[in-house]
Structures are given as structure tokens and as C-alpha cells.
Amino acid sequence: xxxxxxxxxxxxxxxxxxxxxxxxxxNHPKISESTKELVRKKAExxxxxxxxIAATLRTGRGKTLGMIVxxxxxxxxxxxxxxxxxxxxxxxxxxxxxxSEEEVEREQEALRTLVQSRVSGIMISISAQTxxxxxLEAVINEGIPLVQFDRIRPELATHCIVNDNYQAxxxxxxxxxxxxxxxxxxxxxxxxxxIYAERRQGFLDAxxxxxxxxxxxxxxxxxxxxxEAAAWQLFQTKESCPDGILxxxxxxxxxxxxxxxxxxxxxxxxxxxxGFANEPFTELISPSISSIDQCAHEMGKTAxxxxxxxxxxxxxxxxxEKVIIKSKLHVRESSTRQHVPSENNxxxxxx
Amino acid sequence: xxxxxxxxxxxxxxxxxxxxxxxxxxNHPKISESTKELVRKKAExxxxxxxxIAATLRTGRGKTLGMIVxxxxxxxxxxxxxxxxxxxxxxxxxxxxxxSEEEVEREQEALRTLVQSRVSGIMISISAQTxxxxxLEAVINEGIPLVQFDRIRPELATHCIVNDNYQAxxxxxxxxxxxxxxxxxxxxxxxxxxIYAERRQGFLDAxxxxxxxxxxxxxxxxxxxxxEAAAWQLFQTKESCPDGILxxxxxxxxxxxxxxxxxxxxxxxxxxxxGFANEPFTELISPSISSIDQCAHEMGKTAxxxxxxxxxxxxxxxxxEKVIIKSKLHVRESSTRQHVPSENNxxxxxx
DNA sequence: AAAAATTATGCAATCGATTGCATTGTGCCA
DNA sequence: TGGCACAATGCAATCGATTGCATAATTTTT
Numbered sequence: 139x140x141x142x143x144x145x146x147x148x149x150x151x152x153x154x155x156x157x158x159x160x161x162x163x164x165n166h167p168k169i170s171e172s173t174k175e176l177v178r179k180k181a182e183x184x185x186x187x188x189x190x191i192a193a194t195l196r197t198g199r200g201k202t203l204g205m206i207v208x209x210x211x212x213x214x215x216x217x218x219x220x221x222x223x224x225x226x227x228x229x230x231x232x233x234x235x236x237x238s239e240e241e242v243e244r245e246q247e248a249l250r251t252l253v254q255s256r257v258s259g260i261m262i263s264i265s266a267q268t269x270x271x272x273x274l275e276a277v278i279n280e281g282i283p284l285v286q287f288d289r290i291r292p293e294l295a296t297h298c299i300v301n302d303n304y305q306a307x308x309x310x311x312x313x314x315x316x317x318x319x320x321x322x323x324x325x326x327x328x329x330x331x332x333i334y335a336e337r338r339q340g341f342l343d344a345x346x347x348x349x350x351x352x353x354x355x356x357x358x359x360x361x362x363x364x365x366e367a368a369a370w371q372l373f374q375t376k377e378s379c380p381d382g383i384l385x386x387x388x389x390x391x392x393x394x395x396x397x398x399x400x401x402x403x404x405x406x407x408x409x410x411x412x413g414f415a416n417e418p419f420t421e422l423i424s425p426s427i428s429s430i431d432q433c434a435h436e437m438g439k440t441a442x443x444x445x446x447x448x449x450x451x452x453x454x455x456x457x458x459e460k461v462i463i464k465s466k467l468h469v470r471e472s473s474t475r476q477h478v479p480s481e482n483n484x485x486x487x488x489x
Numbered sequence: 490x491x492x493x494x495x496x497x498x499x500x501x502x503x504x505x506x507x508x509x510x511x512x513x514x515x516n517h518p519k520i521s522e523s524t525k526e527l528v529r530k531k532a533e534x535x536x537x538x539x540x541x542i543a544a545t546l547r548t549g550r551g552k553t554l555g556m557i558v559x560x561x562x563x564x565x566x567x568x569x570x571x572x573x574x575x576x577x578x579x580x581x582x583x584x585x586x587x588x589s590e591e592e593v594e595r596e597q598e599a600l601r602t603l604v605q606s607r608v609s610g611i612m613i614s615i616s617a618q619t620x621x622x623x624x625l626e627a628v629i630n631e632g633i634p635l636v637q638f639d640r641i642r643p644e645l646a647t648h649c650i651v652n653d654n655y656q657a658x659x660x661x662x663x664x665x666x667x668x669x670x671x672x673x674x675x676x677x678x679x680x681x682x683x684i685y686a687e688r689r690q691g692f693l694d695a696x697x698x699x700x701x702x703x704x705x706x707x708x709x710x711x712x713x714x715x716x717e718a719a720a721w722q723l724f725q726t727k728e729s730c731p732d733g734i735l736x737x738x739x740x741x742x743x744x745x746x747x748x749x750x751x752x753x754x755x756x757x758x759x760x761x762x763x764g765f766a767n768e769p770f771t772e773l774i775s776p777s778i779s780s781i782d783q784c785a786h787e788m789g790k791t792a793x794x795x796x797x798x799x800x801x802x803x804x805x806x807x808x809x810e811k812v813i814i815k816s817k818l819h820v821r822e823s824s825t826r827q828h829v830p831s832e833n834n835x836x837x838x839x840x
Numbered sequence: 841a842a843a844a845a846t847t848a849t850g851c852a853a854t855c856g857a858t859t860g861c862a863t864t865g866t867g868c869c870a
Numbered sequence: 871t872g873g874c875a876c877a878a879t880g881c882a883a884t885c886g887a888t889t890g891c892a893t894a895a896t897t898t899t900t
Contacts, residue, residue: 144886155850160887170848191551191607192886195542195855202585202606210574211786216567223561223588227598232606234553234583237574247578255553255583256542392773419770422743435562495856506880511857521878543856546885 143186152180163188194256202232203445204252206262208240208289213417214434215263218287221438222261229446231258238265246273259283259445264291269330285445287437290332297444299437299461303333306430306465307340310384310412313428313467315348317410317475319382323372325365325390326357334358337386337414354378360386365393373401381409382473388413388420391427395472410473416466425471432465494537503531514539545607553583554796555603557613559591559640564768565785566614569638572789573612580797582609589616597624610634610796615642620681636796638788640682648795650812652783654684657816658691661735661763661781664818666699668761668826670733674723676716676741677708685709688737688765705729711737716744724752732760733824739764739771742778746823761824767817776822783816 145159152159154173161169162177180186194200203226207215219235226233234257236248245265252260260282262274271291278284278296287299314322324341327334338355345351359368365385372378385391391413395405403409405425413420416431440461448456496510503510505524512520513528531537545551554577558566570586577584585608587599596616603611611633613625622642629635629647638650665673675692678685689706696702710719716736723729736742742764746756754760756776764771767782791812799807 142886145888146886156887157851157889158849160889161849164888168848173848187605189546189607189886190605191542191546192855193888195540195546195857196886196888198855200542209571211564211567211571213562213564216562219586220560220562220588223586227587232585232587232602235570235574235586236578236583237571251578251583254538254541256540418768419773422770423774493856497856507857508859508881509879511859512879515858519878524878540856543885544858546887547856547858549885 142189143184144189145186148177148180148184148186151184152176199256199258199449201230202234202255202257203442204234204236204248204255204257204260206236206238206245206248206252206260208238208263208265210235210237214288214415214432217434218263218438218441221435221440222442223438225439225442225446229442231442231446233442238268240265240267242267242273249273249277253277253280253282257282258449259285261285261287261441261445263288264331265289266328266331283445283448285441285448287441288333288432292332295458297441297448297456297459297461299441299444299463300332301432301437301465302462303336303465304340304343306414306467307337307384308344309340310428310430310467311341311344312347313469314382314384314410314412314473315344315351317382317473319380319410320350321352321380322382322384323353323380324355324357325359325368325383325385325387325394326355327360327386328358334360334386337384341384352380354380357386359393360390362389362393362396365390366397367393369394369397370401373397373403379403383409383411385411385413388415388417388427388429391429391472392419392423395425395427405472406475410475412467412473416468421468421470428468428470428473430465430467433463437463493540494535495540496537499528499531499535499537502535503527550607550609550800552581553585553606553608554793555585555587555599555606555608555611557587557589557596557599557603557611559589559614559616561586561588565639565766565783568785569614569789569792572786572791573793574789576790576793576797580793582793582797584793589619591616591618593618593624600624600628604628604631604633608633609800610636612636612638612792612796614639615682616640617679617682634796634799636792636799638792639783640684643683646809648792648799648807648810648812650788650792650795650814651683652788652816653813654687654816655691655694657765657781657818658688658735659695660691661779661818662692662695663698664779664820665733665735665761665763665824666695666702668733668824670731670761671701672703672731673733673735674704674731675706675708676710676719676734676736676738676745677706678711678737679709685711685737688735692735703731705731708737710744711741713740713744713747716741717748718744720745720748721752724748724754730754734760734762736762736764739766739768739778739780742780742823743770743774746776746778756823757826761826763818763824767819772819772821779819779821779824781816781818784814788814 145156149156149159159177162174190200223233238245238248242265271294274294285297290298326338329335345353356368359365383394385394391411394411398405398409413427413429416429420427420429496507500507500510510528513525541551574584589596589599593616596619622645625645636648641649677689680686696704707719710716734745742762745762749756749760764778764780767780771778771780
């Protein structure tokens with residue numbers, strides 16, 4: 139069982155050398171078509187399977203990519219991974235997954251591990267704790283292609299795949315205003331993380347486009363608990379009580395919703411809510427929560443594609459590219475004053 | 490930047506041989522404590538990082554595990570992965586993830602890829618399509634340790650980590666009966682997959698323990714659509730309309746709930762429902778759905794632990810072990826006639 | 841027909857760590 | 871003091887594929 143066949147075995151059988159066999163299998167131009175055919179046939183016949191480890195040792199890098207994410211068990215992330223895995227498989231790469239669990243140290247450790255494993259490239263979405271790009275730069279300086287997605291450090295010269303957070307927040311805020319809101323609150327995340335800063339800015343800019351809108355910002359409030367507490371706080375005085383909330387996460391939106399229920403504030407009659415991420419539960423609960431779908435699968439696929447393209451590019455230096463994945467606002471009950479919208483009501487953001 | 494230091498470099502600096510350095514670093518007993526210390530210090534000083542690729546080539550297998558799952562983007566699975574990744578990291582292993590996307594061919598392809606990548610072991614939860622264990626046996630015969638989890642082929646001599654599906658279904662069914670149900674329906678999955686067969690049997694056996702319970706089984710009905718259609722069908726005649734449903738998945742339960750709403754059947758007054766998997770949405774929607782929590786994180790951790798233990802065991806043959814992860818029934822509104830239970834009402838299954 | 845160019849293949853080193861066997865050195869015992 | 875055990879280290883092969891350079895075989899050029 140499993141006595142591995144090597145190129146040497148094939149060479150011996152065909153009265154050739156390992157070099158020739160290797161070249162034949164790699165479709166080297168200097169090998170005659172006839173021997174190529176011969177070698178391929180023999181290889182097939184004896185069930186030859188190349189040993190990528192040996193090749194990796196020799197050439198430096200193999201066909202494995204690494205991906206570092208804060209946590210795997212979140213709907214958004216797992217969809218990104220699913221997309222990336224698909225692309226990897228199609229192009230003959232394997233994918234190693236690491237969790238940083240929102241800690242910089244873990245992130246660095248994961249980076250080290252991947253570098254040592256001689257992966258050909260790394261995709262990363264940084265942890266909530268990460269407020270420097272030093273450790274990423276180190277990897278780049280090792281010559282390992284890096285691609286950032288979702289949560290990124292924009293100062294680094296890498297490919298980036300992000301959502302149109304600014305546009306989406308802008309659009310969602312406009313949506314709330316058009317539904318009649320005059321006092322908005324934004325539940326944001328730490329503003330040193332790009333996505334939260336962008337959402338916040340979109341929120342602010344949309345408000346600036348309209349007269350007489352009161353607003354405030356609470357941050358960070360991206361968890362259910364924080365959202366609930368923050369909302370509860372706001373509901374205490376007439377002054378601070380908003381009629382519209384743009385939450386930077388669906389869990390935060392959910393928390394706000396629970397607080398509203400407790401405070402006897404009805405949604406959407408007295409308060410409209412929009413969340414971020416389009417978690418599965420948003421359309422299942424009642425009232426269903428309007429949310430911004432970030433097209434995670436596409437993001438993962440794109441990240442992997444760009445990374446592999448970079449790796450396989452013959453040119454040494456590739457101009458860093460910034461890909462923006464357009465998100466979609468799903469308008470649901472929580473942000474509709476007039477009527478319950480029909481199913482499948484995704485609205486593309488502004489182009 | 491990154492001129493890699495090798496054991497040879499260290500050897501040269503210390504006037505030793507690579508062999509000695511290697512042994513020193515691996516804490517070989519025949520190396521004097523003094524040189525060990527010397528080598529370690531030098532290695533640290535010059536920032537030596539071992540090249541696992543070279544070691545893998547030489548020794549045959551390295552510190553990487555593979556995991557094959559039907560799909561990554563499901564709450565249960567992503568939690569299993571999260572657990573496994575944690576264990577792997579703690580023990581110095583990397584984890585390669587593959588999706589079979591519920592297709593046997595993909596599963597085989599993934600298996601081949603992992604074997605060729607010289608992973609030291611593989612964890613797998615088989616696809617819904619898989620109804621043979623031949624391809625898994627092939628891997629085992631290659632000498633690669635295999636661990637199955639959740640959806641397994643019980644005829645194979647491997648470690649298995651599964652839930653107590655039978656017990657859980659039995660317990661949940663008993664729960665429904667104790668709540669006053671007299672006409673139960675089970676929405677099952679394909680019965681050639683262990684977990685569904687077990688759940689079904691638990692359902693049947695619980696019913697057999699009680700007098701005068703009417704019942705029927707619909708399968709497969711594990712998707713939301715199927716669940717909804719099946720339930721709708723049942724609700725058409727007084728005869729077939731149940732007062733309790735045990736669904737083999739939460740999505741199926743959700744479908745049933747939607748059908749009930751349409752049919753004007755109220756939950757939990759006229760119909761009780763229990764689902765499987767404890768998806769996040771089950772506790773968020775209204776009425777909240779009672780569901781069986783399968784402790785995915787623990788399952789993943791256990792799978793990885795057992796696999797690594799097997800790999801690192803000095804003995805060639807390890808007796809296959811069957812670990813049963815006890816699940817918990819979360820009783821929520823959808824299966825409670827009397828009152829809305831308080832938060833945090835997890836009830837352990839029968840031991 | 842000899843020189844040059846082209847084509848196809850072989851030789852041998854290399855990637856970095858591991859490991860069985862050989863060798864050297866030290867201490868112990870009779 | 872010779873012989874022996876044992877401890878510590880070195881030697882060299884090995885894992886399997888890749889690749890620059892050399893070489894042999896064939897064709898083209900002048």
C-alpha cells in the first residue's frame with residue numbers, strides 16, 4: 139500500500155533521467171513532444187503523484203495560501219472563507235486558516251507560523267486590537283505577497299478588498315432620513331479600524347446633506363450587549379431618544395431592538411433601525427431588520443484571486459489594487475414606515 | 490531582509506556539524522547539556538527559524554492537518570472549525586480546510602489533495618451524497634490517521650466524534666409528549682446518514698414508550714423550503730395535522746413555523762416545535778425555537794485532540810475510539826405550553 | 841565538408857533537516 | 871596499563887523535485 143512512485147522510478151523505467159522526467163512533466167519547451175508523451179503515459183500508468191513538499195523545498199514556495207481572520211465562527215467571515223476556498227481549489231491551491239481571536243499577539247503568531255510554513259501568500263483581516271501595520275510590513279519585506287480584506291491598514295502597499303462602507307452607510311442614512319427620521323444615532327466601532335471610520339463618515343456626510351437633522355454617535359457599540367446598553371441609555375430622556383439608528387453591526391442593531399422593546403418603544407412606528415452585515419437572523423426575526431449585505435463570498439473569492447494572480451505574476455512588482463465590493467441594502471420591516479416590503483427587496487447601493 | 494539561517498550556518502559558527510545542531514535543537518539525549526545550551530543560545534541569537542518543509546520531506550509527515558467539511562459557511566461547521574483550529578494552534582499544528590460542497594467527487598478530490606500535501610492526519614465530516622467509505626479506507630491504508638465527526642461512516646475503524654443524536658431526539662420527543670402532544674411528526678434527513686438515522690430512531694423509541702401517540706415521518710426535509718412544504722401539506726387535513734414536530738434541523742423547523750403561520754395555526758398553543766443545531770436565529774425569532782445544541786466547538790476541539798494524539802502516539806495501532814458529545818436541549822417558546830421560560834434554560838440531555 | 845547553431849538529454853548540485861553508522865575521546869575496572 | 875564500555879560528535883546518505891551547465895546528437899549554414 140502506497141509505495142510512492144517518484145520521478146526517479148519513472149526515469150529508470152524509461153531509461154531516462156529524473157531531470158528529463160521532471161521537465162517533461164512540467165512541459166518544458168526543450169523536451170521533445172514524443173518523450174513528453176511517453177513520460178506522461180508512464181506516469182499515468184504507474185500512478186505517479188508529485189510530491190509538492192520536495193518541490194516546495196527546492197523552489198522556496200509551494201501551492202498553499204494562508205488566511206488570518208479574527209474569528210471563523212461568524213457568518214460574514216465563514217462566507218469569506220468559503221469563497222476563498224473555492225477560488226483556491228479551482229486554481230490548485232490549499233488554504234490554511236488561522237484565527238487571531240481579536241488579539242494582536244495571536245495575529246503575529248499566526249503570521250510567523252504561516253511564514254515558516256512557506257505559504258506563497260497570505261490573506262488577512264486584522265484583529266480589532268491591531269492598530270499598527272508593522273508586523274504586516276515585516277511579512278511583505280520577506281517577499282511574501284499579502285492581501286488585506288475587510289478590516290485593513292490602508293497605509294500598507296497591498297491589494298485590498300473592502301466593502302463600500304462609506305457609500306453603504308451614506309445610503310442607509312439617506313434611507314432613514316427619507317423615511318422621515320429627524321434624530322439619528324450611529325452605533326459605531328473603534329474608529330482606528332477602517333470599516334468603522336468609513337461607516338461613520340458616510341453617516342455624517344449624509345446628515346450634512348440635509349437640514350435640521352439631530353444626531354449623535356456612540357462608540358464602540360458593536361456587540362449585542364453594548365448596543366442594548368447604549369440604546370437603553372438613550373431611551374432614558376426625551377432629549378436623547380432618537381427616531382432612527384444606524385448600527386455598525388447587526389448584533390448591535392439587535393441589542394437596540396431589545397432595548398426598545400423593554401422601553402416600550404415600537405419599531406418601526408417610533409424608531410427605525412438599520413444594521414450591518416446581513417446576518418441570517420435579520421430576516422428571520424420580527425420585525426425583520428434592515429441590513430447591509432456585504433457580499434462576503436465574493437469578497438473571499440476576490441481576495442484569493444488577486445493573491446494568486448500576484449503570486450503567479452512573472453513581474454516582480456505588482457501595483458497594489460483596491461477592490462471595492464459593492465454592498466446591498468436589504469430594506470426590511472425595521473426601517474419601513476409605510477408597509478412591509480415584499481420578499482427579495484435588495485436594493486443596490488448608489489453606484 | 491530574510492536571508493534564512495539554517496542549521497548549517499549555526500554549525501559553522503560553532504564549529505560543529507549540522508547533525509549535532511539538529512540533535513541539540515531536538516533535545517536528543519546523546520548530546521551534552523553544555524552544547525545543547527550553546528546551540529540554543531546561538532540559534533536564538535541569530536534568529537534561526539526551522540524549515541518545516543525540509544523536515545517534512547525527510548521524515549515523511551509534518552505538522553499540518555487537513556479538515557474536510559460539506560460547507561464552511563454554516564454555523565455548526567464554522568464552530569467545529571473554530572474549535573479544531575484552537576486545538577491545532579495550541580499543539581503546534583496548522584489546519585488546511587477543504588469544502589466538499591456536499592459532493593462525493595469534491596470530497597475525493599480534497600482527500601487526494603490532502604494526501605499529496607503530506608498532511609499528518611485528516612478530519613472529515615462526509616458529504617450528504619457520500620454513501621460509501623471506500624475513498625476513506627484508501628486514505629487509511631496509506632497510513633494517514635483519519636478522524637470522523639458528525640456525519641460518519643460507522644463501518645470504518647476510525648476515531649469518531651459524534652453527538653448523542655439518538656438520546657437527544659429521544660429526549661426531545663419525550664419533552665414534546667410531556668407537554669401534551671399526542672400526534673407527532675418527525676422531519677428527518679436521508680437515513681443513510683448516521684445522524685439522521687439516529688435521530689429518527691430516538692424519535693421512534695420515545696414514542697414506543699408511550700401509549701396512544703400517533704406519529705408519522707417525512708423525509709428528507711432538512712431545508713427551510715422542504716420543511717415549509719412538508720408542514721403545509723400536513724396542515725391540509727385534520728387527520729394529518731400534528732400537534733408536535735421534531736425537525737432534524739432548525740431550518741426545517743423554521744419552515745414548519747412559517748407554514749403554521751400561513752395556515753393560521755398558532756405556536757405553541759396548537760403546535761409545538763423542536764429543532765436541531767441551535768442556530769443563532771432560534772433564540773432570536775419569535776416565538777423562539779426550542780433546539781438541540783450540539784456543542785460544535787467542543788466537537789472540533791475533541792476531533793483535533795484525538796487526531797493529534799493518534800499521530801503522536803508511539804504505538805503503531807491505536808484502538809478506534811468513539812466519543813459522544815453530549816448535546817443540550819434548549820427549551821424555548823416554541824415547545825412550551827405553560828409559560829415562557831426564562832433565559833438560559835439549557836437542559837442537559839439524559840446521561 | 842567543416843563550422844556553427846540548434847535540439848534533446850544527462851550530470852550533479854541544491855533546497856534544509858534528519859538519522860544510521862562510524863569515529864573519537866574519556867573514564868573505569870581489573 | 872591494557873582493555874572496554876559509554877558518552878559525544880562527525881560523516882554521509884537520504885527525502886523528491888528542480889535547474890544551470892555540460893554534452894551529445896542532429897540540422898543548418900557557408
